Amino acid sequence: MKxxxxxxxxxxxxxxxxxxxxxxxxxxxxxxxxxxxKPVPEFDLPPLAGRDDVGFSSDDLKSEVSMVxxxxxxxxxxxVEHPFLMKIKKNDxxxxxxxxxxxxxxxxxxxxxxxxxxxxxxxxxxxKSKAAIAFGVTGAPETFIVDKAGIxxxxxxxxxxxxxxxxxxxxxxxxxxxxxxx
Amino acid sequence: xxxxxxxxxxxxxTMMSPAxxxxxxxxxxxxxxxxxxxxxxxxxxxxxxxxQSIDDSDADLxxxxxxxxxxxxxxxxxxxxxxxxxxxxYGDFVLxxxxxxxxxxxxWFGPWVILMFGIGVIWLFYRRRHASVSEGNVTxxxxxxxxxxxxxxxxxxxKP
Numbered sequence: 311m312k313x314x315x316x317x318x319x320x321x322x323x324x325x326x327x328x329x330x331x332x333x334x335x336x337x338x339x340x341x342x343x344x345x346x347x348k349p350v351p352e353f354d355l356p357p358l359a360g361r362d363d364v365g366f367s368s369d370d371l372k373s374e375v376s377m378v379x380x381x382x383x384x385x386x387x388x389x390v391e392h393p394f395l396m397k398i399k400k401n402d403x404x405x406x407x408x409x410x411x412x413x414x415x416x417x418x419x420x421x422x423x424x425x426x427x428x429x430x431x432x433x434x435x436x437x438k439s440k441a442a443i444a445f446g447v448t449g450a451p452e453t454f455i456v457d458k459a460g461i462x463x464x465x466x467x468x469x470x471x472x473x474x475x476x477x478x479x480x481x482x483x484x485x486x487x488x489x490x491x492x
Numbered sequence: 493x494x495x496x497x498x499x500x501x502x503x504x505x506t507m508m509s510p511a512x513x514x515x516x517x518x519x520x521x522x523x524x525x526x527x528x529x530x531x532x533x534x535x536x537x538x539x540x541x542x543x544q545s546i547d548d549s550d551a552d553l554x555x556x557x558x559x560x561x562x563x564x565x566x567x568x569x570x571x572x573x574x575x576x577x578x579x580x581x582y583g584d585f586v587l588x589x590x591x592x593x594x595x596x597x598x599x600w601f602g603p604w605v606i607l608m609f610g611i612g613v614i615w616l617f618y619r620r621r622h623a624s625v626s627e628g629n630v631t632x633x634x635x636x637x638x639x640x641x642x643x644x645x646x647x648x649x650x651k652p
Contacts, residue, residue, distance in 0.1 A: 439556035446581040448539040
């Protein structure tokens with residue numbers, strides 16, 4: 311009993327220290343996602359200038375496994391990610407839908423896509439974060455994997471790389487395609 | 493001199509109030525609705541600069557959230573409905589005031605439990621010390637026979 315008194319502070323220290331040590335390894339920018347497992351939120355965005363589609367709305371996401379990519383011409387990390395999105399497009403791995411987020415200039419998004427290539431099936435213009443807030447976006451780039459039924463299955467924060475594609479996104483997409491009957 | 497400088501620095505720091513980031517073009521015409529928007533805005537965390545409320549933050553996303561709060565309030569949502577919508581998108585994390593529920597019990601009760609534990613330890617410590625002191629008068633301060641003989645012997649030896 312007497313010894314316990316001396317061990318208790320040590321135990322307390324280890325407990326608190328343990329929690330803090332785990333806390334140090336967590337990224338405060340990585341927030342819990344509430345949208346995973348829920349249907350795609352309702353949105354209806356107008357098209358980008360110069361693109362001959364009709365815009366992008368939640369109804370476009372209910373037929374096949376797809377990826378929704380939030381980007382902006384102002385976003386440096388999106389430029390890092392962009393070549394890999396082009397690779398996905400070239401190989402036809404999965405359709406990518408774009409949300410062009412917070413452009414102040416209506417020409418900036420289209421110019422960016424002309425310059426670096428356009429990997430998107432459809433792109434919506436979201437200057438006021440309407441769709442972005444509905445998706446719970448906190449920064450760009452963010453990418454959502456949506457299944458055939460239009461349920462958001464995964465939220466990926468940051469630029470997609472070869473590694474994250476091979477290890478996380480591709481296996482998930484394959485699994486979703488099989489799970490819902492090809 | 494150095495104290496004077498420190499005092500002035502301290503006073504100026506405490507007198508600083510955070511600048512509001514609500515832009516003139518966002519402000520609603522109806523002062524009552526705007527006041528409600530301010531109340532809601534202070535509750536919501538800016539997701540980009542995480543220790544500021546959306547009212548205090550200059551981040552673009554905070555601005556869009558402020559506009560969204562005002563749109564919803566204008567459309568007739570109650571303060572709770574607006575906050576619930578933002579929480580449904582970003583989670584409890586977006587609340588600057590953590591909610592009181594099962595997941596946050598540790599947060600709310602933890603400090604009190606630790607305080608009670610500390611008071612308990614102090615109480616035990618004093619009770620025990622008190623007990624050993626009062627016991628000591630009987631056992632420790634009086635010598636048994638063997639010790640008394642030895643002491644006597646030592647005293648004898650010491651005599652010149």
